[in-house]
Amino acid sequence: MRRNQGVADPILSNENLELNPVTREVKINNQTHLLSAREYAVLHALMLRPGTILSRDELEDRIYGWNEEVASNAIEFIIHGLRKKMGKEAIKNVRGLGWMVGK
């Protein structure tokens, strides 16, 4: 697909948030938060498939490649950080399966 003038504007959005890949900012309830690289990676993965549960393994795949060991509770830690910024309801945890964002 040819991008417009080479400038990507693929803002990902769902019912309550907007994620800007260029600025790595998330906008929720008219408030904008800057995300860390890992937070962005996790939220981006979730926002690519809203309404779909992503498992811990799937999310871990997203933050590998930073040449860092991924701690066993790394995803929980990142999600915790994201929820702190965006509110608890922004990311849903489905027990035993993983996490998802609304459509």
Added chain:
Amino acid sequence: MDGRQIKHTHSLQRKLNHWITFTTLIFVTIAGILSGGIAFYEARDLQDNILQEVARLVRINQLTENKIHNDDNEEESIIIQRLGSQLASQLQIPNTLEDGLQTLRINDEDWRVLILTQPSSTQRFLVAQQTELRDEIAWNSSLNVFFPILLLAIITLIIINLIIRSAFKPLKKLAANLDKRDGTKLNPLPETNMLEEVAPFLLSINGLLARTQQNIQKQQRFIADAAHELRTPVAALSILSENIQNASTEEDRKQRQRLLQQGLERLRLLVAQLLDLARLQSDYTGPKEMVSFNKIVQDAITELYSLAEAKQIDLGISHQEQLSVLNQGNGLSQLVNNAIDNAIRYTPNGGTINVSLYAEEGNAIFRVEDTGSGVPEEELELIFEPFYRTQGNSQPGNGLGLAISLEIARNLGGHITLLNRDNGGIQFQYLQSQNISQNLSTRPLSSAVNNLN
């Protein structure tokens, strides 16, 4: 038979008749030829004996020449003649022949000739009989033996034929009885005076009749229930649609329209479920394929999560093993969705629903455990019936979900059990063998293949 004709490739009756006739004829022919032949040669021997007896009488001069050779009288067909006499009617035989029995050819005719010398006069005599004549007598006696055998065989065959025919009569009567019936008459066939060999078929037919009868009753009940279930929402919809005209404000009209749309949606769902059930109960099932049970469960939870969330129900997976099972269309998804959806409906706000997937002894086991109020023990079986709703059930729904799940399970060779948990709530369990051949054999594959055409 009812205008239909089945091509009879194997008629037992005809086969029996054919073989009995065939073998009887073969044996009769062999017996006839043998005894006829024996009679033929014995008749010849007997005639030789007669010649010898006549010769004995000639030897002691009790019989003299008979010059008459009368063809018409077989009794006088034996010629006694003195050798050397010159009468024209006599057989011309050289005097040099030795005494004894022999067959000679005289004037182009075969003769059986016995030559003897009279001791008292040393005159030589011949006692003769034409071979043709002898053979005719022998042939006659052999036919006299053969014909009674043949006659006996024919009588036997006719009697056997009659016996077989009467033995098959009960079968024809049975067919006629079945033929006379119209499709609504399904009472069992009379089981008295039935042949031992036919009895198993009769019992099977009666069993089938009984099952068909039951099935028809079930279908009739289903149609009545379905009609009843459809009547209520249709009546409600007609009232709702009339109400729209009475709306006072635009806001009011929109509100009433929304109610109408919700009613229509419920009706649409009911009709869709009725169709599902009808399709599942018919033979159409479509091809089967291996799928990931985990994926199906995850998709169902994703789909229903917001429903659980709205009631603050903690819906999640408590245990899962990777399972691949045979599925047919979206059957398994429907079954899993129904189970989780029911659990959400009947679990009070703030409850918990645990979904789990186990592999046990070659079986895939899917469980949904809720913290709802459970179902009275006596109704655990009944709630599988179409349209059955438990007493005092205020939840929306048409009572078709479990009936549909049961049909899906039947098609996949799986098994559903519902039980009340000790500490409250229901455990829904679905068990399906992971053995593919077992799953495929639950229904002949041909029916699925046929429907693909």
